[in-house]
Amino acid sequence: MSSVLVLVRQQLRESRTSSILAALATSAALGFVHAWFPGPAAVSEAAALAIGVLAALWTLYFASDSFAGDSASGRLATLSVLPVSSRALWASRLCFVASTSLAQSVWAIFVGYACQLAFGDARSLEHFDTALYGYVPWAFALPVLAAAAMLASLLVESALAAMVSSLLLLSGLAAVLAALSRFLAVAGVDVRPSAGIAATGAMLLALMVLALGAHSFARGQRCLGARRVRAFHAAWPLGVLLCVAGVATAAEHRRRVSVELESPRAVMDSASASSDGAYIALAVRNLLLSGDGSPANVWLLDLETGRRELLARPGRLLDDRYLRYSLPWSSEKPLRVLQNNPLDFRELNSLIEVTPGSASWTVNKLPANAGVLGSWLATRAVPAWASVERKHDKRGGFSTIVVWTERGIERVFPDTLALHQVLPTSVAGRVLWLRQRELVHHDMDSGAETLVLRGEGRTHMSPSPSGSAVLVSTEVAYTAVDATTGAVLHAPWPSKGWRVTWSDANDDARVVQLRAIGRPDVPSRIIDLDRGVQFEIDPDRTQPFLLRIAQRGYVFVRADGDLVLVDLQGRLVKVLVER
């Protein structure tokens, strides 16, 4: 048996009391959570959070005690005169911390599920699964925490001091990185990473700190275990590596955030057209950074001349506040774009307004202002007679409040999603809403309700971009219904094997796109429900946006990656971006 394994076994044996106590404390804490928190959602959220906190706590504790206690008592000195190298000693402590932390985390998850089985139900278990999965990305923080605590454990002689020191060390690292990023921002270098880069960075940081600890431990052991020597050997490479890593990360990040339209790495996410159909704004992400919350590059494109302008990097097109569709823009209602901080995508740097002209566009940049941004949030699916509000209810869900502004009549639809379940129609006082599985017209004046369509199984409602029609999906079929009259606009399409969605549009057109599920070789069918025109296109499945531009045609990304404009019958007009 290798000396590392022998040392790990001994360490596990010596720490069995603390391991058992930690496991008992975990069980007690999770039991307390189940006894204290009411409701399936609350208890599941709290239990998942408790598991995350306990995993971090035990990792911090066992890593902090990896050297400190033994060093103070002299046990480390006794071990170091055995025929084992200092690297084997270090490796054994590392293995011990990793295995103990993993075991405690697994135990916490096991107890969490056991509590769900004992005290929960199917709903709370589902909540627990979801909540626990939400903490998975934070698992990358545990190696960093452990590495920092082990390094701190070398420098102080008590586990508590090591815990505090490691937290201070990590805070210091965060402060240095923040300062470095600000400093580099002055030089025009973006350093704030995405979640993926952060996870990789965390792993690299953990490895770096561990390697540093091993180096410092080996050097310190040769000098009678001198802490001064360890501290010196731990400090200088840390500083140097931080600087080098900061510059390297910045360079790589800058490279990744920037993406040109012709780049094969460009993923075109969404677009918004001016009302006259002369210009479009495109949100383009880098394939390597695509995903929710990742930054986009916003481009403006003249469909006639091909002229283009980079509007924001990173930035975001402001779309419909309730639906995912774009808002058409004109001289009266300009295009609204949010420009984010290149160092922190969650931070807003400025608000941009773009007004279309006859030959070009005008860009107006405003400072970030929450009041202005609030007034910018708009929808075109709510008619002028109504206003819609979304409100949190006491049970943690949402309610939709529709107000008939002229008559002052207010109607609350509990436990509904605004516009996705409750949609004011073009007739004043008439609201289309999904009452469980039934689509009904609700008269706000009398309170009378008229059945429009009866659903089957799980039933969903999806309004068109202008709100003049809805697509009702059941387990059997998709049905397009006129929101005002309740008339069916087309024969239903089967749900099995097909996905039907509205096409985005800069006018009131009602166009659907039918895509075959799991059959990439089958072309998509475009159906204009008002004009009865239909044709097939072959879009890129990874960039599925389709934008109808009034009287001009449709813009989408073709399977070969080119951004193209086709006419209203589906014939190619021009390639806008060739890739």
Add this chain to the structure above:
Amino acid sequence: MRSAASVVSVRGLSVKFARRTVLDKLDFELVAGSVTALVGENGVGKSTLLRVLVGALAADEGSVRVLGLDPMRDGARLRARVGYVADRFEVAERTTAREWLEFVARFYPTWNLAEQRRLCELLELELAPRVAELSKGARAKLALVAALAHEPELLLLDEPFSGLDVAARRAVASAVIGHLREAGRTVLVVSHSVADLERVADRVALLEAGRIERHDELESFAAHGRRGVDLEAALLGAKQESCS
């Protein structure tokens, strides 16, 4: 240059702690099969020298060869062939003496269970109690057994008589070290117990001001009458000489 019979060869060894020089260009050799007493005042660097010899402490200057190996580069291999009793012996208190010996035995390919039993019997060491329950003397015996049961080629003892009662001191001095001398093993022992050293040592090295001031046969130190008194007097005399 190292002689063929020398087990330890130290040349120009310097060790500094902060600004204080503990060992200063020290030269030292240990002849194979000898039992050498390393003596000197408190804080003169005796334990430091032993730590350097087992690779637990790096030298600032000089070269050190032990059993033909460099303690810094081949520390683990060297320690497998050396028995070392440090001045401080600490193990997890919940561990029993038997568990500790079983643990230590796994690192030594030459561990001799029969020798372990013989030493335990000789030193009257019980293995069942936990280390926390052992007296200071019993802990010292446990450290000795752990250092000797793998039959080391070189034994380095740092205050091995500390905490032992009279019977145990005699057992360690005569039966243990004497047995090693008869077996042709090399021993370097640090102790302030002159009487015990006289009983076992055949050579004496006097460490003063970071250097070996005198390294000679025991008889050369002991010029008069009974050996115990003479060695003590000789050491005192050497100290007075170096002060003047």
